[in-house]
Amino acid sequence: MPRRTQVGIIGCGPAGLFLAHLLARAGIDSLILEARSRAAVEGTIRAGVLEHGVAALMQELGLAGRMLRQADRHAGITLQWRSQRLHLDLAALTGGKAVTVYAQHEVLKDLVAARLAAAPGSILFEAPARAVEGIEGDHPAILFETAEGGAGRLDCDHIVAADGFHGIGRGAIPASIRQEYGKTYPYGWLGVLVEAPRSWPELIYASQGDGFSLLSTRSPTVQRLYLQCDPADPVEAWDDARIWRELGSRLATDGWTLTQGKIFQKSVIPLRSFVCAPLRHGRLFLAGDAAHIVPPTGAKGLNLAVADVLVLSRALSRAIHRGDASGLDAYSDTALARVWQAQRFSAFMTRMLHRDPGETPFDTRLREAQLEQIALSPAAATALAENYVGLPFPAED
Structure with missing residues (x-):
């Protein structure tokens, strides 16, 4: 039965x-269809740096109890180059704004429960x-496979594709009107989890030696x-000795030693940028990674997803409760304006901190000059800080 x-x-x-939580607050019913099991959703380990506004929204929605008990509030970050460190x-x-370091899978556990x-x-x-x-008409539907392998149908008034970069939603927007912008960076990140106490009280974004490194928690x-x-590196190319050697070189500074420990998880992730436009076609809307991808250097992925759906939830509430579709009509342009600012910041941080495979000594000094500008100019430091803690959410009409 549908x-x-x-x-x-x-x-x-x-x-x-x-x-789903924002719609529930507005008195709107929703149903989430998820391809994976609950254990897979909650067990996929991903880092999380929550913008000031996202952490505040979790509190506003009554979802922040565990976050407030367990997460770390970071009121500063450290930039490092040429073995010197700059506290921002x-x-x-x-x-007075700050970020909250709370892993994405922990956020998902809280929201699912x-x-x-x-x-x-x-x-x-x-x-x-x-x-x-039916997305171009008044009666859209999602066709899905049930957990038992049968055919399911979900009839609804609106469909939101928040199904990630590889989901089906984006492809439902006709290619004739869909524009896609993308960039693949010539480097990736090797991420490791280590059993060890903290070596530094805040995140360190470093660019020295053979390139970028990040000390997080x-x-x-x-x-x-x-x-x-x-x-293209296989994880096997990075044994523990090589990892500690590179981290020691890229984070080296006088009077400080990186605390080592047991490495118990390793993965290699590519870095890319991607934006799809528009984010709406008929009664279908895109949000989150289905609509855009950012390199992790700016810590914007989850935060952009939240900004998208905050705008979209307001628009859906106005359309459903008041019959006013103006917010839905404006959703794509409103969300994309903030998306492109986050793309700009993420690309800026990525280019400034990473060593390009074809980089010349001139290129290296230009990158270091950008870091030096942040140290010398309060205006440059403020611009970075404002973007890092999160630009304001679009105002509600």
């Missing part, structure tokens, strides 16, 4: 879950969406570290 809801959501990632006081530069507690059955796991239909006893690498 199911029915007001807003059908494809994907149980940050975009889909935040949207984010709070002082932005009027809260959603199912409030509305049992509002997330269908192991229910991959196969197609959408997961908990008081588990640290997350990244190294620039060839995106």
Whole structure:
């Protein structure tokens, strides 16, 4: 028997879950279809740096209890080059704002648990969406496969594809009107999880030696570290000795030693940028990674997804409760304006901190001059800090 809801959501990632909670607050029913199991959704380890506004929204929605107990609030970051370190006081530069270091999979655990507690059955796991239909009319539907392998149908008033870069949603927008912009960077990140205490009180973004490195954290006893690498490198090419040697070189500075420990997880991720436009076709809307990808250097992926669905939830509420579709009509342009600012910042951080394979000594000095400008200019430091803690969400009309 077909199911029915007001807003059908494809994907149980940050975009889909935040949207479901925002819609519930507005008195709008939704149902999430997720291809993976709950364990897979909650067990996919991904780092998370939450912008000031995203952490505040979690508190506003009543979803921040565990985050407030366990996460770290960071009011500063450190930039490093030529073995010198620059502390950027984010709070002082932005009027008291900070970021919250809280892993994305922990955010998902909190949102899934809260959603199912409030509305049992509002997330269908192991229910991959196969197609959408009727998006140019008044009665759209999502065709999906049930956990038992049968055919399912979800009739709804609106469909939101929050199903990631490889999902089906984006392809439902006709190629004749869909524009895609992308860039693949010539380097990737090797990410490792380490059983060790913290070596530094805040994140260090370093560019020296053979390229970029990032000293991040997961908990008081588990640290997350990244190294620039060839995106084609197999994980096996990086044994523990090589990892510690490179981290030691790229993070070296006088009077400080990196604390080592047991490396228990390694992965190589590519770096790319991607934007799709428009984000709407008929009654289908794109949000999150289905619409855009950013390199992780700027820590904007999850945060952009939340900004998308905040705008979209307001527009859906106005359309459903008041019959006013102006917000839906403006959604794509409104969301993309912020997306492109985040793309600009992410590309700026990526180019400034990474060593290009074909880089000349002149190129290296130009990158270092950018870092020196941040040290010398309060205006440059403020611009970086404002973008890092998060630009304001689009204002509600």
